[in-house]
Amino acid sequence: MKQTRVTICFKGRVQGVWFRGFTKQQADQHQVYGWVKNNRNGTVEALFEGEEPAVKGLLAICQDGPPAARVEETIIAWQPATGEFDSFDILY
Secondary structure (H helix, E strand, O other): OOEEEEEEEEEEEOOOOOHHHHHHHHHHHHOOEEEEEEOOOOOEEEEEEEEHHHHHHHHHHHHHOOOOOEEEEEEEEEEOOOOOOOOEEEEO
């Protein structure tokens, strides 16, 4: 299966609404690796890497986010997979 990698910036009501925890939970369920973190400007940034269908599925789920979130915009950049991750982490 083709591996892929994507970096995403989520804008909207995405901090203080369990967005990072939700993303990690979903990434673990979809066997996607990488990380998610809050940025000082109020956005959430993430890097997903794994099998293409799993990464695309996780991206779709996170564009909805957890119930309290409201994702207004996503900035998406697809890249070749590097295989550098073996887990999904919340960065602080």
